[in-house]
Amino acid sequence: MQEITGTSNRILEVNLTKKSFSVYEVPKEDLKLYLGGKGLALKMLYDRMEPGIDPLGEDNMIAIHTGVLLGTGAPCSGRFAAVTKSPLTGIMTSCSCGGAFGMALKTSGWDGLIVKGKSNTPVYLYVDSKGVEFRDAKKLWGMDTQKTQEEISKDSGGALAIGPAGENLVLYANVASGHRFLGRGGMGAVMGSKNLKAISAKGKEFKILPVNQKKFEKAKKKATDYINGNDISAGSYRNFGTNANVNLNNAGGLLPVRNFTGGTHGEAHKISGEEMAEKFKTSYSTCKPCTILCGHKGNINGQMRQIPEYETVGLMGSNLEIFDPVKISDFNEICTLMGMDTITAGGTIAWAMEATERGLFKSDLKFGSADGVCEVLKDIAHMKGIGKDLAMGSRYCSKKYGGEDFAIQVKGLEMAAYDPRGAFGQGLSYAVANRGACHLSATAFGLEVYLGLMDAYSYRSKASMVKYQEDIYSAINSLQTCVFTVFPYELETLLMKYSPRPVLKFMMNLMAGVAMRFVDVSLWPELWSAVIGNRLGMTAFLRVGARVQVLERVMNCAEGISRKDDTLPDRLLNEFRKCDSKERAIPLEKMLNRYYFVRGFDKNGIPKERTVRRLKIKKRMAV
Amino acid sequence: MEDIIITLKLYSGLEKELKIPDYNVNSGVIIKVNKGTKLKNIIADSGLQKLSGYAFFSGGERINLRTKFMESAEISCLKISGGG
Numbered sequence: 001m002q003e004i005t006g007t008s009n010r011i012l013e014v015n016l017t018k019k020s021f022s023v024y025e026v027p028k029e030d031l032k033l034y035l036g037g038k039g040l041a042l043k044m045l046y047d048r049m050e051p052g053i054d055p056l057g058e059d060n061m062i063a064i065h066t067g068v069l070l071g072t073g074a075p076c077s078g079r080f081a082a083v084t085k086s087p088l089t090g091i092m093t094s095c096s097c098g099g100a101f102g103m104a105l106k107t108s109g110w111d112g113l114i115v116k117g118k119s120n121t122p123v124y125l126y127v128d129s130k131g132v133e134f135r136d137a138k139k140l141w142g143m144d145t146q147k148t149q150e151e152i153s154k155d156s157g158g159a160l161a162i163g164p165a166g167e168n169l170v171l172y173a174n175v176a177s178g179h180r181f182l183g184r185g186g187m188g189a190v191m192g193s194k195n196l197k198a199i200s201a202k203g204k205e206f207k208i209l210p211v212n213q214k215k216f217e218k219a220k221k222k223a224t225d226y227i228n229g230n231d232i233s234a235g236s237y238r239n240f241g242t243n244a245n246v247n248l249n250n251a252g253g254l255l256p257v258r259n260f261t262g263g264t265h266g267e268a269h270k271i272s273g274e275e276m277a278e279k280f281k282t283s284y285s286t287c288k289p290c291t292i293l294c295g296h297k298g299n300i301n302g303q304m305r306q307i308p309e310y311e312t313v314g315l316m317g318s319n320l321e322i323f324d325p326v327k328i329s330d331f332n333e334i335c336t337l338m339g340m341d342t343i344t345a346g347g348t349i350a351w352a353m354e355a356t357e358r359g360l361f362k363s364d365l366k367f368g369s370a371d372g373v374c375e376v377l378k379d380i381a382h383m384k385g386i387g388k389d390l391a392m393g394s395r396y397c398s399k400k401y402g403g404e405d406f407a408i409q410v411k412g413l414e415m416a417a418y419d420p421r422g423a424f425g426q427g428l429s430y431a432v433a434n435r436g437a438c439h440l441s442a443t444a445f446g447l448e449v450y451l452g453l454m455d456a457y458s459y460r461s462k463a464s465m466v467k468y469q470e471d472i473y474s475a476i477n478s479l480q481t482c483v484f485t486v487f488p489y490e491l492e493t494l495l496m497k498y499s500p501r502p503v504l505k506f507m508m509n510l511m512a513g514v515a516m517r518f519v520d521v522s523l524w525p526e527l528w529s530a531v532i533g534n535r536l537g538m539t540a541f542l543r544v545g546a547r548v549q550v551l552e553r554v555m556n557c558a559e560g561i562s563r564k565d566d567t568l569p570d571r572l573l574n575e576f577r578k579c580d581s582k583e584r585a586i587p588l589e590k591m592l593n594r595y596y597f598v599r600g601f602d603k604n605g606i607p608k609e610r611t612v613r614r615l616k617i618k619k620r621m622a623v
Numbered sequence: 624m625e626d627i628i629i630t631l632k633l634y635s636g637l638e639k640e641l642k643i644p645d646y647n648v649n650s651g652v653i654i655k656v657n658k659g660t661k662l663k664n665i666i667a668d669s670g671l672q673k674l675s676g677y678a679f680f681s682g683g684e685r686i687n688l689r690t691k692f693m694e695s696a697e698i699s700c701l702k703i704s705g706g707g
Contacts, residue, residue: 231702231703232703232704232705233705235635235702236635236702236703236704236705237704237705239635239636240635240636240704242704242706242707243707244635244702244704245704245706245707247634247635247699247701248634248678248701248703248704250699251634251678251680251683251699251701252680252683252684252685253680253683253684263683264683269634269648272634274634274635274636309707310707311707314707416707417707418706422683422684439706439707440706443705443706445706446705446706449685450678450703450704450705450706451703452678452685452687456684456685484705484706486705487705579682579683580683581682581683581684
């Protein structure tokens with residue numbers, strides 16, 4: 001087997017219209033400024049795509065980048081990133097994904113792939129070290145995501161595939177890599193619009209070696225020890241998967257109930273990770289390599305299925321007032337096979353249930369009943385009946401039928417399963433997240449409710465905390481590794497582990513911006529440095545995160561995004577919940593003003609010229 | 624001194640770690656305490672000191688070991704997680 005030391009730096013540029021490909025060598029300066037993964041994928045689209053293009057048109061592109069850690073054996077590095085312009089939101093969307101495809105692409109000798117143009121007939125791409133083959137996909141068209149992968153993985157190490165939802169241009173269709181997904185923003189519809197059914201990669205042609213093996217092994221050991229010693233990574237996630245959040249969010253008033261009208265429910269424990277682990281006799285089913293092991297499968301009604309993730313359980317369970325784990329698993333299974341984002345599907349169905357109840361929309365859907373939900377999900381995937389409207393998401397439906405105040409979305413993206421009325425910083429995080437109401441841009445609820453290090457109902461220090469989290473998550477997604485490493489890699493460091501809790505809490509509540517500077521985030525840059533051979537310090541690492549975050553904002557502003565879009569649904573700003581001990585309103589404007597200040601944006605939320613210059617974001621290169 | 628009823632609900636498999644026989648998640652552990660008792664005293668008096676390192680919530684909000692209870696309440700005790 002041939003060896004690649006460090007990174008190949010080679011990207012395949014595929015033109016579906018011309019059925020041709022070329023090789024792009026990533027400039028060394030870009031590698032240093034953007035690291036890889038999300039950062040480099042975003043930068044490549046910034047240089048290649050004009051603002052204002054139709055997300056489902058020929059000019060939209062998909063950039064996939066594996067990052068430098070994949071293939072080295074670094075803990076939790078079985079991830080890759082993809083970026084495109086979202087048909088659901090009309091702005092940039094970026095996703096991180098596990099599954100076998102990333103490893104197969106990387107070990108075929110490629111760091112990434114840019115897909116542009118449109119094929120006139122259904123095709124799939126076969127990638128090996130020599131380049132790309134354009135293969136006929138007519139026989140695959142109509143197949144579900146899992147069957148498609150089985151069909152084309154016979155001569156490859158991993159594949160990406162869309163299901164019927166992507167083919168039919170459902171605006172929140174996703175892309176499967178094994179049982180993991182490029183989930184949010186409709187990347188599946190972008191592939192479908194290009195007549196691109198799948199991408200497979202041969203893999204196992206190259207071995208990836210770090211430049212500094214000794215330094216890498218040392219950092220890897222430290223990382224593994226941190227993960228295995230941490231209560232979150234080696235406890236809750238490993239034992240109960242992400243569903244460990246159900247009981248926690250129910251206790252903390254964060255659980256979405258009945259289209260975000262409540263934050264707790266007496267039956268929530270029935271759909272918790274603890275309950276599912278026992279009931280379905282779960283075992284691990286994770287990304288590779290993974291040390292945390294949060295992905296689980298189990299025996300559900302005689303079938304081995306992937307256990308639904310927390311977001312699915314929150315949005316398709318408690319948010320619909322359905323507390324039957326088997327039914328939720330059925331919904332999850334349909335979305336998996338059809339290739340649809342469960343968060344947006346759940347959020348849109350919740351809107352439909354409430355709109356039906358209020359007489360605004362005609363359907364048989366009702367809260368508390370699973371009847372008809374499976375059929376509606378299939379209709380969405382095939383664009384039939386009411387599924388035609390629901391396939392466009394809750395923003396579209398509420399504009400057409402009314403009920404915008406209870407369409408729980410930001411910038412067109414449905415909200416993840418944490419009600420921000422139980423954690424005000426999370427409200428800011430949702431309002432300013434680049435891809436819409438995303439929970440993976442900054443997980444403020446973690447510090448506010450789970451760890452209890454910040455007052456959940458105060459605006460104080462939240463802007464600095466959200467900025468810090470956005471930066472670190474963007475940097476982690478550019479390495480690329482799993483964002484769940486943030487808990488062991490930060491919390492197991494000396495300062496966080498041994499500082500008295502009241503001191504940490506005092507610092508975080510009064511001056512989070514200062515406190516965060518003392519957090520040891522050295523492990524991630526240590527791993528990157530060992531693989532590449534160039535030094536990357538903690539400050540430079542966080543600076544990369546800020547650069548990626550602001551670059552994405554610059555691209556979104558070019559699409560018309562500004563302060564008016566950095567908001568929350570009316571329900572979350574103006575309606576109070578029965579579960580709260582007193583009536584409180586999320587002080588969004590106060591937090592927003594401060595956030596723009598710490599980010600270096602003007603009052604309208606546009607990045608200032610000097611901010612862009614300071615972060616070395618250059619003018620578009622028009623490659 | 625007036626008594627109040629505290630219902631302690633355990634999650635994250637804590638009931639198994641503490642080997643509480645016949646634990647029922649619907650009813651939890653019922654503890655009778657004096658009005659004004661602090662959480663740390665409630666868990667100490669009920670012999671569940673091992674719980675003091677975990678997260679406690681009541682009324683949909685996070686509470687700490689110094690929280691005093693003036694009326695009957697339900698308390699949830701869990702191990703923390705990290706998001707989904």
